[in-house]
Amino acid sequence: MNYHILKKDELDGFVKKLAKKMKVYAPVAKGHDNFAFEEVASAGEIALSYIPTILPPKKYFMPQREKLLDFDLTGGKPADRAVLDAPELAIFAVHTCDLAGIQCLNMVFSEKPRDYNYILRKEKIFIIGLECLKYCDGNAGCAMVGNHNPNGGYDLFFTDLGDRFIIHVNTQKGEELVENMGLAKAAAADMAALDKVREGKKQAFATEPGADPKKLPEVFARAMESKIWHELGARCVSCGNCTNVCPTCYCFDMADTINLDMKTGFRTRTWDSCQFETFAAVAGGENFREERANRQRHRFYRKFKYPLDKFYRSFCTGCGRCTRTCMAKISLKDTLKALVAEHK
Amino acid sequence: MKTENKPVTTAAKPKVAFFDFASCEGCQLQITNLGESLLDILGAIDVVEFREAISEKWDGDYDVVFIEGSIGDPHAEERLKKIRARAKVLIAYGACACTGGVNGMKNSFQIDEIRASVYGKDYKLFASTATKAVHQVVKVDYSINGCPIYAPELVEVLKHALRGLPYTVPDNPVCSECKLNENVCMYERGLACLGPWTKAGCNSWCVNNGNICYGCRGEVSNPAKNANDVIGKYNLKPELIKAKFDMYNKCKEADAK
Numbered sequence: 001m002n003y004h005i006l007k008k009d010e011l012d013g014f015v016k017k018l019a020k021k022m023k024v025y026a027p028v029a030k031g032h033d034n035f036a037f038e039e040v041a042s043a044g045e046i047a048l049s050y051i052p053t054i055l056p057p058k059k060y061f062m063p064q065r066e067k068l069l070d071f072d073l074t075g076g077k078p079a080d081r082a083v084l085d086a087p088e089l090a091i092f093a094v095h096t097c098d099l100a101g102i103q104c105l106n107m108v109f110s111e112k113p114r115d116y117n118y119i120l121r122k123e124k125i126f127i128i129g130l131e132c133l134k135y136c137d138g139n140a141g142c143a144m145v146g147n148h149n150p151n152g153g154y155d156l157f158f159t160d161l162g163d164r165f166i167i168h169v170n171t172q173k174g175e176e177l178v179e180n181m182g183l184a185k186a187a188a189a190d191m192a193a194l195d196k197v198r199e200g201k202k203q204a205f206a207t208e209p210g211a212d213p214k215k216l217p218e219v220f221a222r223a224m225e226s227k228i229w230h231e232l233g234a235r236c237v238s239c240g241n242c243t244n245v246c247p248t249c250y251c252f253d254m255a256d257t258i259n260l261d262m263k264t265g266f267r268t269r270t271w272d273s274c275q276f277e278t279f280a281a282v283a284g285g286e287n288f289r290e291e292r293a294n295r296q297r298h299r300f301y302r303k304f305k306y307p308l309d310k311f312y313r314s315f316c317t318g319c320g321r322c323t324r325t326c327m328a329k330i331s332l333k334d335t336l337k338a339l340v341a342e343h344k
Numbered sequence: 345m346k347t348e349n350k351p352v353t354t355a356a357k358p359k360v361a362f363f364d365f366a367s368c369e370g371c372q373l374q375i376t377n378l379g380e381s382l383l384d385i386l387g388a389i390d391v392v393e394f395r396e397a398i399s400e401k402w403d404g405d406y407d408v409v410f411i412e413g414s415i416g417d418p419h420a421e422e423r424l425k426k427i428r429a430r431a432k433v434l435i436a437y438g439a440c441a442c443t444g445g446v447n448g449m450k451n452s453f454q455i456d457e458i459r460a461s462v463y464g465k466d467y468k469l470f471a472s473t474a475t476k477a478v479h480q481v482v483k484v485d486y487s488i489n490g491c492p493i494y495a496p497e498l499v500e501v502l503k504h505a506l507r508g509l510p511y512t513v514p515d516n517p518v519c520s521e522c523k524l525n526e527n528v529c530m531y532e533r534g535l536a537c538l539g540p541w542t543k544a545g546c547n548s549w550c551v552n553n554g555n556i557c558y559g560c561r562g563e564v565s566n567p568a569k570n571a572n573d574v575i576g577k578y579n580l581k582p583e584l585i586k587a588k589f590d591m592y593n594k595c596k597e598a599d600a601k
Contacts, residue, residue: 030528031528031533032528032532032533033532034528034529034532036526054523054526054527054528055523055524055526059526064524064525065524235568236568237517237519237540237541237567237568238516238517238564238566238568239516239517239519239520239523239539239540240516240517240519240520240523241519241520241523244520244523244524245523257500258503258507259384260381260384260385260387260388260499260503261384261387261388262388262503262506262507270524271524273516273520276516276520277515277516277566278515278516325523325529327519327531327540327577328568328577329576329577
């Protein structure tokens, strides 16, 4: 195991050195207990204690709006050229829920047909995790899905030990960086301190009451006709907030735009949402999920049922963003509890 | 679904005219403010009438007309119908033209009461009718909602019109774009915003610049059935939201009839 130490008063130097190599993005306070990953140049700008950002770091892996190709219709045969904008960058202070989200997206986009824009961009992103020592708020459910402790998916991972961070080095790239920065190896006392922190977390992240994660697959297997979906549907605004902020929602829409010369143009993809009324509408006017209840149900099944069948993994990372952002107070944890109660 | 239009194909560049009715003419100003892309637009079309920018007039038919403003008296209604008769494609642009806009507030009053308040004791000399959006008078082929119009959308709609392709005004709430821009929700700031009920397509322009959504693009076709649940989270009254909506959307009531 490869661990290094960074004293807290050296964090600013660390960030500044890193920012000389590549752009660094970290959580920044936006007021009203809202945070967002933004470019930073020093440690002072970073909110080290933060609840999940408005958008998860997926925005660096699959940007909200992304140009995929340029085309030209001038000749007899249309010509096109693939476009990829993938600068080298670092994301600092990524919580374990969001690391899990990136792992989920990696699985999805690595499936054939592979998404080369995603995969090539991912290779350029240096990920530095930051451990949570307690629940960020009551909406989070990371322990329920086992994401409150680090489980890979990063280059470096920081854990706060009071006056210093202990850094787990997980990749060759990470190793090169800590060597380059001249960070000392962790001593036995540091490792003991880390063990103590993890022991403390067992209490701080006691399992959620009312929704035993092991029972969820069985609950969802029988919840297709539940009345609960209609209750959610009656409240839902169809604004797509819940899916846009979700670290594992990856649906997108594509559109071609022609320039004013009416000959050249470009193709873009934009995040889409299964909560939009048009999402499952097809030619001829049929809509496979016309009702909000069906769309809400679909969202939950895309987190707790379908990915378990396909990837053997929950696509809910427990970050709690969907609950925080919902205009209509639709709570993920309350919905799960209600489904479990109905199942009994 | 909109019916597909024929592409505007002419030997010369398409003849395009801009007309204004009851409005502040701010949407025309948005066009003149387009900057460099205005040069590209002028490369694709031939502007034959545009009161705020040129003094020329045109007495032939129009390939495309842009209509700004709402219709509030019989003369305007006649003039609009004559323009429509000479136009292959009609584009309503701006909130006044598309949804009636702020002029629709007139419809909250008895017509004679509002006439007297505006024109004084001789109000009967001035004809006035309830405010109508352009589509409530003539057929509209394309709409560019918003107060003012969002300039990039104008360019998109123009391109669709020139190619004869249908353009669909986005029908998701403004939140859908606002979230992509990662704004702190106005409700989190303690402000009542109409984003959850208003049609997107403006790229959450107002919220990006620190303002709430005033609902200028009109209500989504299928809003949340029970607004109480939504605004209950923030201890607001449904009447407040309704009153805020009326500022731009009073003319909608004529559509429902």
